[in-house]
Amino acid sequence: MIKVYGLAKTWDFPDASPYVCKLVMWLRLAGLEYELHYVPWPQMIERAPRRSVPWIEDADGEVIHDSQRIIDRLTAKRHIALDAHLGARERAQMRAWQRLLEDHYYWAGLVQMRWVEDHNWAIYKKELAAGLEPSPEVERFFQDIREYLVGEFRGHAVGKMTVDEVRAVACEDLDALDDWLGDNPWFMGTRPTSIDAVLYACLLQTYATPCTSPILAHARTKTRLEAYFRRLQAQYWS
Ligand SMILES: N[C@@H](CCC(=O)N[C@@H](CS)C(=O)NCC(=O)O)C(=O)O
Numbered sequence: 001m002i003k004v005y006g007l008a009k010t011w012d013f014p015d016a017s018p019y020v021c022k023l024v025m026w027l028r029l030a031g032l033e034y035e036l037h038y039v040p041w042p043q044m045i046e047r048a049p050r051r052s053v054p055w056i057e058d059a060d061g062e063v064i065h066d067s068q069r070i071i072d073r074l075t076a077k078r079h080i081a082l083d084a085h086l087g088a089r090e091r092a093q094m095r096a097w098q099r100l101l102e103d104h105y106y107w108a109g110l111v112q113m114r115w116v117e118d119h120n121w122a123i124y125k126k127e128l129a130a131g132l133e134p135s136p137e138v139e140r141f142f143q144d145i146r147e148y149l150v151g152e153f154r155g156h157a158v159g160k161m162t163v164d165e166v167r168a169v170a171c172e173d174l175d176a177l178d179d180w181l182g183d184n185p186w187f188m189g190t191r192p193t194s195i196d197a198v199l200y201a202c203l204l205q206t207y208a209t210p211c212t213s214p215i216l217a218h219a220r221t222k223t224r225l226e227a228y229f230r231r232l233q234a235q236y237w238s
Contacts, residue, residue, distance in 0.1 A: 026197035109170035
């Protein structure tokens with residue numbers, strides 16, 4: 001059995017991290033069984049091979065970090081044929097979408113919303129702190145994590161924009177994703193591929209969050225994208 005290590009169950013997501021959500025969705029698409037184990041902050045930073053989630057321990061003991069490296073390694077090891085029908089141009093296209101989702105929308109759409117905006121941080125912190133006895137130490141701990149994440153956000157290109165600019169570029173990402181999907185059942189056409197796992201994870205954390213934001217209001221106008229998300233949710237998670 002593959003052991004997947006994440007941070008914590010959050011709201012209706014399998015994990016707070018979209019990269020963990022991506023990996024577990026990919027494992028479902030690939031038909032591989034797994035167990036999800038939570039290693040919350042600050043233990044995660046000490047245990048994770050590269051100080052980030054996800055990482056896995058495969059049944060043979062091999063430890064692999066980074067969602068994409070894990071997917072590539074398991075694809076090779078288990079002869080997973082999910083992307084086997086794609087040609088070089090489609091693979092290149094898929095790579096570009098992956099980068100848009102993970103290196104741009106992640107920051108502009110997700111990190112900005114829940115770690116940077118005060119009203120959403122209050123909602124997110126309440127969920128992260130559920131079950132913990134309130135104390136000055138717990139308060140300090142969450143303040144420190146928030147400062148750390150906001151610092152990472154500010155170090156990223158979109159972190160230098162105004163709030164309205166960040167929201168605008170996140171909405172542009174959603175427009176592009178919706179236009180590319182069109183009326184196709186899967187993001188690369190008529191069959192599931194690995195990129196559906198990345199898109200699903202980002203849409204899960206967009207459509208299923210209790211946060212409030214103009215980005216989410218915009219996402220709800222993207223009816224094809226939302227229908228795609230709801231279909232995958234029903235098919236793979238209910
Ligand atoms: N490229 C990595 C990104 C993983 C990542 O950034 N994970 C975040 C959680 S969403 C994390 O663990 N951050 C801890 C940190 O940055 O110290 C992957 O695909 O696994």
